[in-house]
Amino acid sequence: MTVTYDRKTEIAGQLRHVDKWYGQHQVLQDVSLAIGSGEIIALVGRSGSGKSTVLRVLAGLSDDHSGERLVAGAPALAFQEPRLFPWRTVRTNVGYGLTRFRLPRGEVASRADQALADVGLADRADAWPLTLSGGQAQRVSLARALVAEPQLLLLDEPFGALDALTRLSMHGLLLELWHRHGFGVLLVTHDVNEAVALADRVLVLDGGRVVHQTEISDPRRPTGSPSPQTDQHRAELLAQLGVQI
Ligand SMILES: Nc1ncnc2c1ncn2[C@@H]1O[C@H](COP(=O)(O)OP(=O)(O)OP(=O)(O)O)[C@@H](O)[C@H]1O
Ligand SMILES: [Mg+2]
Secondary structure, three states: OEEEOOOOEEEEEEEEEEEEEEEEEEEEEEEEEEEEEEEEEEEEOOOOOOOHHHHHHHHHOOOEEEEEEEOOOOOOEOOOOOOOOOOHHHHHHHHHHHHHHHHOOHHHHHHOOOOOHHHOOHHOOOOOOHHHHHHHHHHHHHHHHHHHOOOOEEEEEEOOOHHHHHHHHHHHHHHHHHHHHHOEEEEEOOOOOOOOOHEEEEEEOOOOEEEEEEEEEOOOOOOOOOOOOHHHHHHHHHHOOOOOO
C-alpha cells in the first residue's frame, strides 16, 4: 500500500514492515524505517544486503512488495552514475526533472537555470553532458533531482565514483543545499566515514534486515575537528559490518 502526502509533514518518507522477494529469494525482511522531514539518514551494508532495493521501494519503483510505504510528495533520486541524456544539453537534462508538472518551456528553462546556479554550474547550461567532468556531471544530476523541490531526496552511492577531493566538495554542496531547502535525505553509501560525517542516524542493513542503528551524537561536526564520539560511531558501525579495526 502506498500513501502519498502532498502537504509538508513531519515524515519525509517511511517504510513499515516491508518484505520483498525476487523469485524464491527474500531480499527485504520486515524493513521499517522513517526519514524525518529535514533529517539525513545513511544506509550502510555489504554488497547485496538490499540497500538499493530499499531505495527503489521508497522511490515507488517497486510495486510487488508487501508492507506500507509513505512518502511526502514525489521523492527525487540520484545514482552513482549521473545518468544524463547525452543528446540533451545540461539545461534540458535538468528541466527533465520537471516533466510531470507540464510547465511552459520558458518556466522550465528558468527553473533549470536556477537549480544549476544552486550547484555552481550556471555557466554550463548550454554544454553537452559528455563535455563535463565526473564531478560536474554529478552536480547536474543533483540539480535535476532538486529542481522540483522534493521533500525527500534518495541518493544511491552518489559520490562513490568520484575522487576523494571531489567527494569532499560534493559533501559540502549537499549540506549547503540541504540547509537551504530542508529536504529529508536517505543516503546509501559503502563509506562509513561519509555516513558518520553527513547523517543524523546511520542504519545498517544485513541480509535484507535493518540490524543496527547508530544515532550520531554531534551530527555534521566540521571536518578537521574529529571527536572521540566520531571514532566511536565509526568503530561501532564497522564492527556491525564485520570489519575489525
Ligand atoms: N532485478 C533483480 N532480480 C533478482 N534479484 C535481484 C534484482 N535486483 C537485486 N536483486 C538481488 O537482491 C539482493 C539485494 O540487491 P541490492 O541491489 O538491493 O543490494 P545492494 O545492497 O544495493 O548491493 P550493492 O552494495 O552491491 O549495490 C541481492 O541479492 C541481489 O542479487
Ligand atoms: Mg546498490
